[in-house]
Amino acid sequence: MALFTFDGSNAGLTARLMLDHKGIDYRYVNLLPAAHALAVRALGFPGWTVPALKVGGRRVQGTRNISRALDELWPEPLLFPSARRDAVEEAERWGEDVQNAARRLFYCAARRDRSAFASMTEGTHTLPARLWLRAAAPLIVWLAGSVHAATDSAGRDALAALPSVLDTIDAWIEEGLLDGSELNAADFQIAPNVRPMLFFEDLAAFIEARPAGRFARRVVPEYPGHVRRVLPDEWLEPLRAASEGRS
Ligand SMILES: N[C@@H](CCC(=O)N[C@@H](CS)C(=O)NCC(=O)O)C(=O)O
Incomplete structure (x- = not known):
């Protein structure tokens, strides 16, 4: 396999x-x-x-x-536990939208921070491949950003929606749909999309201390990558407003 x-x-x-x-x-x-x-x-x-x-x-x-x-x-352990199958399926589907949002945010940021793409993707590649990735990053970021419709306006929309996305994840953790003792398909769909946001200098502070942030670190302890503070300040306004509303 x-x-x-x-x-x-x-x-x-x-x-x-x-x-x-x-x-x-x-x-x-x-x-x-x-x-x-x-x-x-x-x-x-x-x-x-x-x-x-x-x-x-x-x-x-x-x-x-x-x-x-x-x-x-391989039925054991089930990714879709029979008792909560519908809810897990729905949360997994919703998590795929978060996957798109995370990817769009990343490409918006990577257009502004030239080192971001290689920091996330060079992983276990050989030295020549890593050098190629660094050199080709602007082209790949442009291509992937186009394929995934990662326009600036989509990135800004993703940030505007982020407070409500995080509220939903926190609520699902609270009710036990996510972050339970046995992880399910929705956990594995959602956490890998929140986790990379923790390596954005612009975003970490808004997520880190929330249940959603702790959950993302539990499911994905390591996610290599780094994005410098490059997002336009006004894009972050909805996150600031939401975090003031919570404190
Ligand atoms: N939502 C799908 C799509 C996955 C997806 O878009 N993967 C990206 C990499 S993270 C990709 O292969 N993009 C290349 C392309 O769309 O051509 C899934 O969950 O499998």
Whole structure:
């Protein structure tokens, strides 16, 4: 079995965490970002995205397809516990929107901080690959930002929605849907999208001390990357207003 992804991918991390949670042995294939889209097509997957999982003769692509395939093939421990299946499915689907928001915010920031992209993606690559990633970062950031519609206006909208996203996560933690003793598919979908926001100098202070921040660190203890303080000050206004309202 092989998981195709790239270091730094939030969606790829969701798949890794679910495989690790089930204690499954697999080959981790760390593709080069940007080239990954062509690679997965060449490997016979129908779409252009990672994570992509080859298991037996099957090709399963996308975090939500992977979570279901894993429960089907290795039922223990269940990612969708029978007692809360509907709620976990709905939270997992919602978490995919947070995945998009996190990615858009990252590309908006990476257009302004030239070192951000390599800091997140160079991971375990060889030195030549890391040098290439650093050199090609502006092009890849532009390309990926276009593919994922990471315009400045989308980034600003993502920040405006962030206080309510964090409130929802906090509420789900409080009611036990997330962050329980046994983690589920929604935990693995949501935490890898909040966790990278903690390495944004602009955002960490708004998230760190909240239940959502502690939860993200519990599920994803390490997430390499760093984004300097580069987001326009006025974009942060909704976060400031929400945090004043809470104190
Ligand atoms: N929402 C999907 C999409 C995953 C996705 O967009 N992955 C990114 C990397 S984090 C990607 O492969 N983008 C390349 C592209 O869209 O061409 C999922 O959860 O699997």
